[in-house]
Amino acid sequence: MTAAALLQGLFEGVVVAVALATLFRVARAARRLRRGRGALPPGALPDLHAAFMPPISILLPVEEGPDVVVARVASLLELDFPEYEVVVVLDPSQEDARAALEAAFALRVFPEAHWRRLPTAAVRAIYHGARGPRLRVVEKEPGDGADALDCAVNASRFPLLCTLAPGTTLRADALLRLAEPFVEEARLRVSCAPAVEGQASPGRQLLGLRGLVAGMAGAPLRALALSPRGALLLRKDAVVEARGFPRGIDPHANLVRRLSSASGLPIGGAVRFVAEPVVLRDAVHDEPKRPSLADGEAMALLAAGAGMVALWAGGAVATAALLAFFALALALDWLASAASLALEAAYFEGLFTSSRLARLALSALSVPNARRFLPGRARPRP
């Protein structure tokens, strides 16, 4: 057997292995769903008692304009959860946001004994909202995003911390769904819910779907890498022990990885994925989500495809073999996507529609022009 034939076999093996991995996750998720709480009739288990729910501090560094911040804070103050607070952090350059919040919630400077557990830029003042008793606003010296989050951790009062991606809003029961895993598993460090994007393109939806399947199959870190960022609920003592949010790109994802590895639990044991549409996101505010280096399977597929093209260009494989390879890759990818969709349909029965299935299936087939034939396609990004 020649080296070219060996390489061709290897590349085909990669394609098959990736598809099998997805199908394995689908099967595992289905098994977990069949045994999970969702398989029981409604009311079979009592709700969680409000007095036993751990209180939550929502951390909200200001990243948007004054009107958006006020609307966001107002919506966060209306959530359905027994005990929580919203800690807004801003710096002097966001004077307009502070003024808008002051007008909307009647902020007043409060002589608070600030607990500085993590080193951050100095705090100038802490305001309490007379019209929103759950609201506290921290004005601090300028710093980066991680510094603002650490400052919010210092100001927070409660044992669980919730962080949100920009542009997201929470469903009224979102905190309840995110906190539930902490009540059920005492060793948990993080629970996370992906953002549901109303106007996402089919390709992006497909990526989110794979993230959902990974999350349901008990692979929350992979789910986080694939899904649009939504909300995280973190144990404060673990965050403080990890010395706060890491500096650099994407402090949230880095912190989750750090907490997971520091927990000493098996991979995924410290992180729980909440497979429910509790975080909503306006896609216009979002950056495109593409397969990244963190997604090893996508990288392996790309490498296998590139390898086959290189063999073909070098004359080592015939055109028919190249086409057969891509046909196999697309067919397996489609099969894996269809299985994922079937699982999603079983889980979110009410959300399942044939047009959605068709759109996602065609996207999975990577037919570039298919989208223009489909109703309700995503509008172009500005």
Next chain:
Amino acid sequence: MRLESDGGLHAARALDALARQRDPVLSLAAACAWLRCTPRDALDRLGPSLLQREDWPIARVATLFEALGPAVVTPAIVQWMLSRPEHGLVRLARLARFAQRPRVSTVVRAWLTGSDPPEVLMAALEYIDDEADVPWLRNAAAHEDWRVRMAAARTLARVGRHRELQALMTLLRDPVWWVRYHAAHAITRLDGLAPGELELLQEGIRDAFAADMLGQAMASRRWS
């Protein structure tokens, strides 16, 4: 759910068998169905599981106990308390709130004399509503676990008089923020404080953390 409406012996046996399975969701669902169906029998049989199975979230058991009502759960809770289970005492202490308070408070308060886990002592402190029990509070205020000291400060806020000021001033200098927080709030709520006494106290405190915390509590009091 069909079994639940039967309520017969056969159904009870089936639910008992299901409730003993290892699967946490199925076993808890079976236990709940049985408790809704024949609560007194089910409480008798399921007592050890309700107290010891950590995979049955206490927040769900609590909702069920609340729904069953104090008249139903009190006899079982009192019986469990008197038997003082080696395992599950912490859960029992937390579930005691769903029983009739007069019937459990004497037993729970007696736990303060022992060397129980901090969670048990914290639960016991919740049942102190009489000045006669304040000496137990002083012991709790010096406990090595900060959660017990915090619970002691909260209880002093409820039952403390002016003569407990010294104990609260000690707690106000505690190294843990939450203990200082509750001690400061307890001080601002003490019965028998003279007008202007709080301001004098704050001026006299040398510990900056304690003074800041008392200032915060005084501001909270003015705002509320």
